Amino acid sequence: MSEPVLSMKGITKIYGNGILANDKVDFSVNAGEIHALMGENGAGKSTLMKMIFGIEHPDEGEIYCRGQKVEINSPTDALKLGIGMVHQHFMLVPSLSVAENMVLRSEPRKGMFLDMEKAVAETEAISQKYNLPIDARARVSDLAVGMKQRVEILKALYRGANILILDEPTAVLTPQETSELFKQLKLLREQGHTVIFISHKIREIKELCDRITILRSGRSMGVYNVDEVSVEDISRLMVGRDVVSKIDKAPKHPGAPVLEVKNLSYGYAQEKMMLKNVNFSARGGEILGIAGVEGNGQRELIEIITGLRPIEDGTIKIGGKDSSHFTVRQIRDAKVGHIPQDRLTYGAAGDSTIAENLISDKSDSPTVSNGPFLSAKKIKDYCTRLIRDFEIKCADENVLVRMLSGGNMQKVVVARELTGDLSLVIADQPTRGIDVGTAKAIHEKLVELRDSGVAVLLVSADLNEIMELSDSMIVMYDGEIVAYFEDASTLTEAELGQYMLGVQRQTEDEIREVCYEQ
Amino acid sequence: MNGFWSVIFSAGFVATIIRVTTPIIFASMACLIAKKAGVRNITIEGTMLVSALAGVVASAYLKNVWLAVLIGMLAGVGIGLFLGYFHIIMDTDIWLTGIAINLIANGGTVFAMFAITGDKGSTASLASLTVPNINIPIIKDIPILGEILSGHSFFTYLAIVSVIVMYVLLYKTPLGLRIRAVGEYSMAAESVGENSNRIKLIALALSGMFASFGGMFMSMSYASRFVRDMMAGRGFIGIAAESMGGGHPFGAAFAAAIFGVADALANVLQSFSIPSELLLMIPYLATIVGLVLYSIRRQEAEKKRIQKMRQSNTVKEG
Numbered sequence: 001m002s003e004p005v006l007s008m009k010g011i012t013k014i015y016g017n018g019i020l021a022n023d024k025v026d027f028s029v030n031a032g033e034i035h036a037l038m039g040e041n042g043a044g045k046s047t048l049m050k051m052i053f054g055i056e057h058p059d060e061g062e063i064y065c066r067g068q069k070v071e072i073n074s075p076t077d078a079l080k081l082g083i084g085m086v087h088q089h090f091m092l093v094p095s096l097s098v099a100e101n102m103v104l105r106s107e108p109r110k111g112m113f114l115d116m117e118k119a120v121a122e123t124e125a126i127s128q129k130y131n132l133p134i135d136a137r138a139r140v141s142d143l144a145v146g147m148k149q150r151v152e153i154l155k156a157l158y159r160g161a162n163i164l165i166l167d168e169p170t171a172v173l174t175p176q177e178t179s180e181l182f183k184q185l186k187l188l189r190e191q192g193h194t195v196i197f198i199s200h201k202i203r204e205i206k207e208l209c210d211r212i213t214i215l216r217s218g219r220s221m222g223v224y225n226v227d228e229v230s231v232e233d234i235s236r237l238m239v240g241r242d243v244v245s246k247i248d249k250a251p252k253h254p255g256a257p258v259l260e261v262k263n264l265s266y267g268y269a270q271e272k273m274m275l276k277n278v279n280f281s282a283r284g285g286e287i288l289g290i291a292g293v294e295g296n297g298q299r300e301l302i303e304i305i306t307g308l309r310p311i312e313d314g315t316i317k318i319g320g321k322d323s324s325h326f327t328v329r330q331i332r333d334a335k336v337g338h339i340p341q342d343r344l345t346y347g348a349a350g351d352s353t354i355a356e357n358l359i360s361d362k363s364d365s366p367t368v369s370n371g372p373f374l375s376a377k378k379i380k381d382y383c384t385r386l387i388r389d390f391e392i393k394c395a396d397e398n399v400l401v402r403m404l405s406g407g408n409m410q411k412v413v414v415a416r417e418l419t420g421d422l423s424l425v426i427a428d429q430p431t432r433g434i435d436v437g438t439a440k441a442i443h444e445k446l447v448e449l450r451d452s453g454v455a456v457l458l459v460s461a462d463l464n465e466i467m468e469l470s471d472s473m474i475v476m477y478d479g480e481i482v483a484y485f486e487d488a489s490t491l492t493e494a495e496l497g498q499y500m501l502g503v504q505r506q507t508e509d510e511i512r513e514v515c516y517e518q
Numbered sequence: 519m520n521g522f523w524s525v526i527f528s529a530g531f532v533a534t535i536i537r538v539t540t541p542i543i544f545a546s547m548a549c550l551i552a553k554k555a556g557v558r559n560i561t562i563e564g565t566m567l568v569s570a571l572a573g574v575v576a577s578a579y580l581k582n583v584w585l586a587v588l589i590g591m592l593a594g595v596g597i598g599l600f601l602g603y604f605h606i607i608m609d610t611d612i613w614l615t616g617i618a619i620n621l622i623a624n625g626g627t628v629f630a631m632f633a634i635t636g637d638k639g640s641t642a643s644l645a646s647l648t649v650p651n652i653n654i655p656i657i658k659d660i661p662i663l664g665e666i667l668s669g670h671s672f673f674t675y676l677a678i679v680s681v682i683v684m685y686v687l688l689y690k691t692p693l694g695l696r697i698r699a700v701g702e703y704s705m706a707a708e709s710v711g712e713n714s715n716r717i718k719l720i721a722l723a724l725s726g727m728f729a730s731f732g733g734m735f736m737s738m739s740y741a742s743r744f745v746r747d748m749m750a751g752r753g754f755i756g757i758a759a760e761s762m763g764g765g766h767p768f769g770a771a772f773a774a775a776i777f778g779v780a781d782a783l784a785n786v787l788q789s790f791s792i793p794s795e796l797l798l799m800i801p802y803l804a805t806i807v808g809l810v811l812y813s814i815r816r817q818e819a820e821k822k823r824i825q826k827m828r829q830s831n832t833v834k835e836g
Contacts, residue, residue, distance in 0.1 A: 075709055091709040093698070093703045093706050096699060101699075101706075105707070114694070269827070
């Protein structure tokens with residue numbers, strides 16, 4: 001067994017907003033291995049890697065590189081230690097050539113000029129040395145995604161990296177590109193390089209990696225030899241609930257489908273299919289949960305349904321009417337409420353007051369105006385009522401939203417979206433990053449709406465939330481629906497984990513059952 | 519109308535085009551280098567004014583035209599760094615800062631001129647110097663060609679040289695590579711340890727330098743004194759020329775020449791009783807039409823690409 005080339009001992013990281021990202025994590029990588037780092041979103045993988053690459057700094061704990069204790073304060077420090085990172089969003093300048101990107105900041109010179117021939121020659125040399133062929137003179141913007149990634153890997157190697165961190169490298173790749181990447185990484189391993197491979201995909205890890213470290217909720221769940229640990233064990237270690245909190249609800253009484261999505265595909269413009277022929281319907285009086293590891297198409301799906309992204313292929317019907325090309329306004333007029341996942345981007349305007357945010361979707365309705373003018377009195381009455389009903393903690397309705405806590409901010413969004421006549425509610429990560437009390441109130445509100453016959457579509461990365469709240473559930477993996485459970489209450493975490501991680505999928509016929517006819 | 523054509527097809531008219539294009543070329547180069555580094559420099563007009571006055575005053579007192587040019591240049595570099603300090607280091611809004619600097623330059627030059635000469639209109643009372651015109655040996659003796667190419671201001675030749683220098687700087691030197699990288703995607707440059715603020719400040723200093731040459735051409739060559747508001751929008755026209763030039767020095771210089779033609783035409787046509795204001799509109803209309811056409815073409819290409827993707831995808835699935 002070889003020596004650890006890089007190890008982290010007792011790493012704790014608490015972010016400024018109090019989130020505990022890493023809790024006494026030990027992490028160690030041996031020279032010449034491909035080491036997988038696995039965990040759900042928010043498990044602390046990225047934070048751990050950022051500390052290795054000098055972007056974040058640990059609050060506690062020590063980092064050792066080749067036996068020496070080191071301080072890594074910037075990416076430059078990391079590069080000096082031979083640590084290179086292949087970011088998920090490539091750090092390449094699109095209009096420059098491959099060679100120009102390679103040599104940026106360590107340019108070969110001829111007198112005072114840039115020696116382009118030498119830059120090309122050096123690029124070709126490194127590309128041959130590692131057997132990663134590339135056209136050094138091609139423009140980066142003309143390259144396919146897999147090729148861009150290869151340039152990133154070569155760039156790190158060119159700068160002397162022998163420990164490579166790859167942050168979810170296969171998320172953007174086609175299957176062919178993925179198998180090509182694996183060949184390359186295995187070659188690098190043969191040449192003595194060390195690779196840290198971040199991924200959600202168990203199959204890829206089984207195929208490629210030597211050892212695996214699993215993180216859950218900021219803690220290490222242990223290090224295993226990939227050969228000696230089963231897929232079921234990995235999924236159980238990774239997907240699990242720390243505390244199970246029960247949500248009380250009456251049996252469901254599903255009605256007619258309110259939302260019908262047919263043959264929805266998306267991603268032609270990005271040349272990477274984010275949604276592949278998605279079909280489902282959400283019925284009134286039922287909470288339909290969409291489970292899945294983040295980045296498997298949920299975001300695109302929700303943004304298309306709510307009109308924030310243009311539709312490319314397929315149809316969407318709301319209340320039986322084709323809403324595929326509706327504007328956001330038309331969709332809202334079809335009695336749709338939307339709690340977006342990013343409350344300060346789509347949910348609320350931080351620099352506006354609570355009142356302005358609460359009335360922003362009904363500024364021309366008689367609820368708050370008299371003819372063409374806003375009525376200060378009506379606004380005050382309306383907002384006071386919502387603030388009381390939704391228990392928004394604030395001095396009055398004229399407080400700026402960004403002065404509120406995350407939970408109260410979310411209450412403002414929820415108050416606006418869940419008031420009035422509704423037939424469909426889309427709740428995207430409705431309780432992320434907010435306090436337990438507020439989360440409970442939001443859950444109760446969603447159940448109350450469902451009991452009154454509203455269709456609720458719930459997307460959540462919080463396993464507890466999705467399992468407790470959903471009446472039925474679909475699971476998304478790699479842009480597709482891979483499972484449908486008519487009754488979500490019988491589902492176990494272990495079972496769900498298998499589908500979320502792409503280990504299992506139901507038959508087409510089973511999945512098709514989620515399409516109810518009007 | 520016979521008179522008109524004989525004016526247009528005279529060597530003197532071509533020489534006029536070259537002369538009036540000079541400040542626009544400098545302004546477009548000033549805009550280009552800043553934009554390549556990712557900063558929209560709209561202070562070029564103001565920078566030109568300040569340098570124009572600084573050069574004139576320095577030449578009157580120092581009695582050395584080259585030392586005066588150096589001082590005018592330093593004034594331009596100073597304004598570039600001044601903008602950089604506020605926008606890049608202190609993170610102020612680029613438009614507000616830019617507008618403020620232009621307004622300060624506008625009023626400040628008149629104030630300074632009044633304090634020095636007691637005159638608010640021009641520096642006619644100062645015995646300021648002009649940069650020499652240069653006669654090119656041999657070429658100056660060729661008929662017609664000599665009249666067109668020879669005998670221009672030092673700054674006119676410098677403008678032509680600076681287009682080439684700009685090309686070499688941007689595309690053939692390490693600094694140019696870093697400027698382009700920072701301007702397009704600064705995080706990529708920072709990920710390999712580049713200090714993108716430093717690169718932006720260097721680009722703004724160079725931007726100020728190019729603008730200063732344009733300003734001094736106006737007050738120490740085109741005219742022999744500083745006159746209030748004498749740039750008359752040439753700094754802004756340079757910005758338009760840069761955007762029409764497709765982000766390339768040669769393109770920007772070519773677009774500047776089109777504006778130069780319009781400017782020269784407007785001069786000539788005034789004596790033929792066609793309103794010059796109407797003629798001066800043409801280049802701006804051309805800019806807008808050009809940008810619209812460019813945008814339409816891009817959208818069409820995007821639609822086609824999606825269409826193609828969709829077809830190839832259907833084939834794969836089927």
